[in-house]
Amino acid sequence: MTNPQALPRGTQPEGAKSQDEASRQVREMFTRIAPRYDLLNHLLSMQMDRLWRARTSRELRPILWRPDTVVLDLCCGTGDLAFALRHGAKSHIIGADFSHTMLVRAREKAVAANDASPIPFLEADALRLPFPDRSFDLVTSAFGFRNLANYEDGLKEIFRVLKREGTIGILEFAEAPPGILRDAYRFYTRSVLPKIGAWISGDREAYAYLPRSVSRFFRPEEFAAVLERVGYAQVRYHLMTLGSVALHLAVRP
Numbered sequence: 001m002t003n004p005q006a007l008p009r010g011t012q013p014e015g016a017k018s019q020d021e022a023s024r025q026v027r028e029m030f031t032r033i034a035p036r037y038d039l040l041n042h043l044l045s046m047q048m049d050r051l052w053r054a055r056t057s058r059e060l061r062p063i064l065w066r067p068d069t070v071v072l073d074l075c076c077g078t079g080d081l082a083f084a085l086r087h088g089a090k091s092h093i094i095g096a097d098f099s100h101t102m103l104v105r106a107r108e109k110a111v112a113a114n115d116a117s118p119i120p121f122l123e124a125d126a127l128r129l130p131f132p133d134r135s136f137d138l139v140t141s142a143f144g145f146r147n148l149a150n151y152e153d154g155l156k157e158i159f160r161v162l163k164r165e166g167t168i169g170i171l172e173f174a175e176a177p178p179g180i181l182r183d184a185y186r187f188y189t190r191s192v193l194p195k196i197g198a199w200i201s202g203d204r205e206a207y208a209y210l211p212r213s214v215s216r217f218f219r220p221e222e223f224a225a226v227l228e229r230v231g232y233a234q235v236r237y238h239l240m241t242l243g244s245v246a247l248h249l250a251v252r253p
């Protein structure tokens with residue numbers, strides 16, 4: 001059993017002394033790396049990020065393909081999960097993020113896709129969403145949730161905006177179980193990835209933050225327990241790529 005005191009409350013970038021400071025640092029960091037974000041995402045994950053989002057979209061298809069489903073993709077960044085969810089689906093999807101520069105890139109991609117009804121991308125903080133209670137059938141987030149300054153508050157805010165029987169789907173990195181694979185993963189994420197990230201983005205701190213934030217985040221079974229504690233039902237998760245990524249699913253009763 002994990003000691004609840006030992007669990008992380010929220011992300012903690014180096015030197016951040018309060019939740020507001022942590023949020024501000026995260027927003028500034030993503031704003032700085034936005035121009036190279038997509039390139040580095042695909043390069044550093046060896047294109048696996050596309051598969052993880054596609055698998056998420058497939059898992060959620062029964063919800064996405066209902067005609068009047070309303071979806072919020074939180075921490076949408078440059079929009080890649082929102083675009084993957086949209087793929088062939090009939091639902092109405094909105095993307096939200098608190099980094100203006102990431103959203104500018106998402107909007108450019110939406111325009112380039114020449115879609116008859118482009119996905120709207122709007123600026124919002126995941127901890128203070130500008131939506132009424134029970135607005136969405138599905139709330140998703142890919143690789144964004146881990147960066148929130150308070151995880152329980154984030155889950156409660158998502159709970160608030162979900163309709164009854166609405167689904168939460170969170171795709172996040174996880175550390176593989178102890179063993180040679182985890183050692184290889186740690187070597188890659190701690191020694192190789194920050195160097196390539198720093199070299200291409202020019203931002204050493206941002207790509208050193210990534211592995212630190214992953215190893216501080218919950219293990220999948222811990223996160224499942226937090227979802228249950230906040231009040232979600234039907235909590236489950238699927239591991240991908242040797243346990244390095246987890247898709248967490250649950251329902252607001």
Ligand SMILES: C[S@@+](CC[C@H](N)C(=O)[O-])C[C@H]1O[C@@H](n2cnc3c(N)ncnc32)[C@H](O)[C@@H]1O
Binds near residue numbers: 031079144148149
């Ligand atoms: C690693 S990126 C993920 C982007 C996208 N979902 C993807 O799959 O590529 C994390 C995103 O979360 C956003 N973010 C972090 N904390 C946030 C918050 N409190 N509210 C809104 N967006 C947040 C950042 O601005 C950044 O764009």
